Amino acid sequence: MPSELFIESSSWPQNNENEEASLRKALLELEKATPNDGRKRILELEKSHGLRRGWVWAKLGQAPLAVALAHLAAITERTDTKLGGASTAEMANLYVDAAWAVDTAALSAMASIKSTADAQAIGKALNAVYRPWLESAAEHLQQLAEKDPLPGHDGQGLEDVIVESGGLVLFADGLRFDVSQRLAERMRAKDWSVTMSTRWAGLPTVTATAKPAVSPVSNGIKGVSLGEDFLPALADTEQPLTTDRFRKLLAAEGYQYLSADETGDPSGRGWTENGGLDKLGHSLQGKLAGRVEEQVDLLLERIESLLDAGWREVRVVTDHGWLWLPGGLPKVDLPKYLTASRWARCAAIKGASKVDVPTVRWHWNAHERVAVAPGISCFGAGNEYAHGGLSLQESLVPVIRVTVGETKAKAVKIGDLFWAGLRCRVRIDRAQPGLSVDLRTKVNDPGSSVTQTRSIDGNGAASLLVADDELEGTPAVLARIAHRSPGSGVFGRRDMAKIAR
Secondary structure (H helix, E strand, O other): OOHHHHOOHHHOHHHHHHHHHHHHHHHHHHHHOOHHHHHHHHHHHHHHHHHHHHOHHHHOOOOHHHHHHHHHHHHHHHOOOOOOOOOHHHHHHHHHHHHHHHHHHHHHHHHOOOOHHHHHHHHHHHHHHOHHHHHHHHHHHHHHHHHOOOOOOOOOOOHHHOOOOOEEEEEEOOOOHHHHHHHHHHHHHOOOEEEEEEEEOOOOOOHHHHHHHOOOOHHHEEOOOOOOOOOOEEOOOOOEOOHHHHHHHHHHOOEEEEOOOOOOOOOOEEEEEEOHHHHHHHHHHHHHHHHHHHHHHHHHHHHHHHHHOOOOEEEEEOOOOOEEOOOOOOEOOOOHHHEEEEOOOEEEEOOOOOOOOOEEEEOOEEEEEEEEOOOOOEOOOOOOEEOOOOOHHHHEEEEEEEEOOHHHHOOOEEEEEEEEOOEEEEEEEOOOOOEEEEEEOOOOOHHHEOOOOEEOOOOOEEEEEOOOHHHOOOEEEEEEEEOOOOOEEEOOOOOEEEOOO
16 A cells, blocks of 8 residues: 555645645636626535645644635625615624624735735735625615715714813724724723724725824814815814814813823823824825734723823724725726815715716714715726725724723823933832733734833832843833732833833
C-alpha cells in the first residue's frame, strides 16, 4: 500500500497552497455570476474549503482565502432575501436587528486577506453577492423616503446628544453603524454600561451638514442658502458655521472643547472629536477594511482615558456612515452645468435646473433641494468609499452612551509632573493604596514601558528613571496600574509628554 495513504493531507503546506490557488480561481470566476448562482457557488466552496480553517496553515496565516470564505458564506446566508420594510422606520429596525451584520461581514472578508491577488478575488465575490443586496436596500430606502422624507432639523429631538454635568460628547467622524457594534462589544467586555440608539443623519450625509446636526448646540444653527459646501449658518447672525464659530457656540452652552490629547474638567460638560475613520476611508478607499479594527482600538483607548480622567458618561455620536465596495461603486452621469457643486454622492443644484436623479430636502432648510445619486452610484468613477447620499449605511447613525461605576468615575489625576534630567517625578492627587505608575510609549501596551514600574508613596509621589538616553525626545504616556483591581489606564491631565533631559 502506498505510504501516502497514511499521511494526513493537512500536514503538507503545498496541499494548502494548491487549495488556496483553486479557491482564488473559483472566486475570480464569480465576476459574471448572477446573485443566485454566486450565492450557490460560495456555499459549495465553503463545504469544500471551510475545513481548512482548522488546519495549522490557517493558524499560521497561510490560508487567508479560506478564512475570508467564512465571511462570504455569512453574507450569502443573510442576503438570500432583500431587505424590505413598509416604512423608513421599519426598514431601520430590520437593519438594526440583524442586517448590519452583512456589512461587517463584507469588511471582515476583505480584512482577512493581504495580497493584491487575493483582494481581487474577494472583490469579485463581494460584487457577486454583496453588491446586489446593497443596491436593492438603497433603492428601497430611497423609494420609501420619497413618500416619507427623513426628518430635517425640526424633525428630531436633541435628547440623545445632550449630556449633563460630568458628561462628555465624543464626536467620531464616519462611525458607521456596523463599526459601532464592534466598539460597543469591546466596551461591554470591559464591564462598562453601554446603551445604544439610532437617529437619522442630516441630509446630505456630508460632515458640513451632518456634524452640527448631532451637536448639542444645533438649536443655535440654521440653514440660509445651500451654497456649494452644504454649510449651515449661525441662527442669530447668519454667518457661515466655521470651526471657530462652532466652538464658540459650544462654549456659550457650557461645553469645554477638548483637543485629542486633553481630558478637561470632568465636573462640567465637554465635547471632543475623532476623525480618523472617515479620513482613512477617503485616502485608503477599498483598503479601509484592514484598518477598521485599529480605529476601533483607538476610539476605545480614547474613551477609556476620558473615563479614567473622571468623566461619568461619554456619549459617542457621529455625523454619517458610508458606502464601501471594492472594485468601485457604479457611476451615474449628472451634467456639471446643472450643478453648483458636485461631490461623490450629492450635488448642489444650480438655480432652477432640473435633474434626472433623486432629490432630498436639505437638513437645515427644507426649501433647499439637494441632488443625490440613485442607489449606490456616484457622480464619478473610481469611488470604493463614499458618502453624501441616501442609504442605510450612510444615513442611519448610532448614538452610544457609556458609563462606569463610581469607583472609576472618581479616578485619580496628576497633581504635578516634571523632569530632572531623564528622571520623571510625579505627584498623584487622590492616590489610592496599591497604585503604581509606569512610563510607556503606547498607552495600553505594557511591553512599551521605558522605566521600571514604581509604587506611589504615602504622599502620592513617585520617581521614574529612563535609563536609555537615546529615548530623549520620544513621546511617552504616564500609565497607572492598580494592583488591587484589574486593568490599567492613563491619567487625565498632562499625561503625554516628551522624555526630557
